[in-house]
Amino acid sequence: MxxxxxxxxxxxxxxxxxxxxxxxxxxxxxxxxxxxxxxxxxxxxxxxxxxxxxxxxxxxxxxxxxxxxxxxxxxxxxxxxxxxxxxxxxxxxxxxxxxxxxxxxxxxxxxxxxxxxxxxxxxxxxxxxxxxxxxxxxxxxxxxxxxxxxxxxxxxxxxxxxxxxxxxxxxxxxxxxxxxxxxxxxxxxxxxxxxxxxxxxxxxxxxxxxxxxxxxxxxxxxxxxxxxxxxxxxxxxxxxxxxxxxxxxxxxxGGKNPIIVAADADLDQAVEATISGGLKSTGQKCTATSRVIVERPVYEAFREKLLAAIRTIKVGDGMEAGTWMGPCANEKQLEKVLGYIQKGVDEGATLLCGGQRPDAAGLADGYFVEPTVFEGTTGMAIAQEEIFGPVLVLLAVDSMEEALQMANDVEFGLSASLYTRDIGNALAFIREMDAGLVRINAETAGVELQAPFGGMKESxxxxxxxxxxxxxxxxxxxxxxxxx
The missing domain is CATH 3.40.605.10 (Aldehyde Dehydrogenase; Chain A, domain 1)
Incomplete structure (x- = not known):
């Protein structure tokens, strides 16, 4: 043989x-x-x-x-x-x-x-x-x-x-x-x-x-x-x-890409975009969503919809039917992701779901990690540093002005997304967001081949x-x- x-x-x-x-x-x-x-x-x-x-x-x-x-x-x-x-x-x-x-x-x-x-x-x-x-x-x-x-x-x-x-x-x-x-x-x-x-x-x-x-x-x-x-x-x-x-x-x-969910957003669409943008390819995209900035009036409703949807995700071998999210690409990347999850816990972030290696049959020899969601604050490492894994941090804000300020409060500026029905919100986002790719009512991770692609700041x-x-x-x- x-x-x-x-x-x-x-x-x-x-x-x-x-x-x-x-x-x-x-x-x-x-x-x-x-x-x-x-x-x-x-x-x-x-x-x-x-x-x-x-x-x-x-x-x-x-x-x-x-x-x-x-x-x-x-x-x-x-x-x-x-x-x-x-x-x-x-x-x-x-x-x-x-x-x-x-x-x-x-x-x-x-x-x-x-x-x-x-x-x-x-x-x-x-x-x-x-x-x-x-x-x-x-x-x-x-x-x-x-x-x-x-x-x-x-x-x-x-x-x-x-x-x-x-x-x-x-x-x-x-x-x-x-x-x-x-x-x-x-x-x-x-x-x-x-x-x-x-x-x-x-x-x-x-x-x-x-x-x-x-x-x-x-x-x-x-x-x-x-x-x-x-x-x-x-x-x-x-x-x-x-x-x-x-x-x-x-x-x-790198990127530390935000999605902003305005109070007037379609929450189901915003949840779908957050999951797709943040967790597909196990979060291993430079344009992946990692910060989820939500206006307070819809924060709890959004959070519950997001967690319910994430709990249905099947983690497994990418060649198996029904698998939605595969493993981290290598052992070093898995250790990095697990290290950031521990850092989030140590900093006092609230772990809402995930955070562990899955214990399902057949996954022990792979570099798998559960989709992970934290509630945190903008100064935490999990909200500032690129993790390059399936880790989301939820951040609540009181206004669109605060959301834009928070979205820009990182060293990166690759991609960013806003979910809203308000043209004023959209225009302010386009004008003020320091990112090379800004998308409205679409996930952060979309890149079209015929359009210029690149970042601002350290990206x-x-x-x-x-x-x-x-x-x-x-x-x-x-x-x-x-x-x-």
């Missing part, structure tokens, strides 16, 4: 083992004894080879027309579509989200590729009047060169694709460092790019320790730009290292991803002056 497959790096159009000769087991967070496969523990030498391959492939790739580059993205999208169930299952097995969510994410990756394939036929400059009547002056866009892509485990298809697709369509080549926990899912994604026939060296993937390889990628002289999604601590190191050598960088980091480097805004990071503007 053959054991779990070993997955390789992808460098210069070839699948190759790491120079270290070492591999790491990828384990199912729903059952830590289940090994999904083995991935490479690469060294800096392997990353250097990937960067050299990307650098050598760049001139020919950038000379292709945008339409020609787009055809490769269309073909990649088709390849993923043919394997959508396989890729989604791998994602669920590697990081725990339900199969339905994983399949939805994979479908989103397909849509992103097709969207950016079309970007190859859209304008990339403007004609500007010159003071010289006999001259032509215009702008055009040129690629950065080699782009390093560093991605997290929570969206192992969507986030790499929404970084790599615009990088490629605008003429850059890529060195991809995925999260080690989801490197098999990443390998299957890269297999689809390879199946589409991308020239050797245009995409390269190296797996291994995030700290060592990520630092080497950011500091590599051949890498002209870095796009990163992950923690604030790591993101700041990435930004500082890139800045020190003049490389362009883009950081998408990002103030750049934007997705949509046509992506061109701002992945290209530089060149001004051209022509005179006969």
């Amino acid at each position: 053959t054991g779990p497959q070993t997955y390789l790096n992808y460098i210069q159009g070839q699948w190759s083992a790491a120079s270290s000769g070492r591999t790491d087991a990828s384990r199912n967070p729903a059952n830590r004894n289940h090994i999904i496969g083995h991935v490479q523990l690469s060294e800096v030498e392997d990353l250097n080879q990937a960067a050299a391959a990307a650098q050598s492939a760049m001139p020919a790739w950038r000379r292709l027309s945008g339409a020609a580059r787009g055809e490769f993205l269309y073909k990649t999208a088709d390849a993923i579509a043919r394997r959508i169930d396989e890729i989604a299952e791998t994602m669920t097995l590697e990081m725990g989200k339900t199969f339905a969510e994983a399949k939805g994410e994979t479908a989103r990756g397909i849509a992103i590729l097709r969207y950016y394939a079309g970007e190859g036929m859209r304008k990339q400059g403007d004609v500007i009047p010159s003071t010289d009547s006999e001259a032509l002056m215009f702008t055009t866009r040129v690629p950065l060169g080699v782009v390093g892509v560093i991605t997290p485990w929570n969206f192992p298809i969507a986030i790499p694709v929404w970084k790599m697709a615009p990088a490629l369509i605008y003429g850059n080549t890529v060195v991809f460092k995925p999260a080690q926990e989801t490197s098999i899912t990443a390998a299957k994604l890269v297999e689809c790019f390879a199946e589409a026939g991308l020239p050797a060296g245009v995409i390269n993937m190296v797996t291994g320790d995030g700290a060592a390889l990520g630092q080497a990628l950011v500091e590599h002289p051949a890498v002209n730009g870095i796009t990163f999604t992950g923690s604030n601590a790591t993101g700041k190191k990435v930004g500082q290292a890139a800045l020190s050598r003049g490389a362009k960088y883009q950081l998408e980091m 990002s480097s103030h750049s934007r991803e997705q949509g046509q805004a992506a061109i701002e990071f992945f290209t530089a503007t060149k001004t051209v002056f022509v005179k006969a």
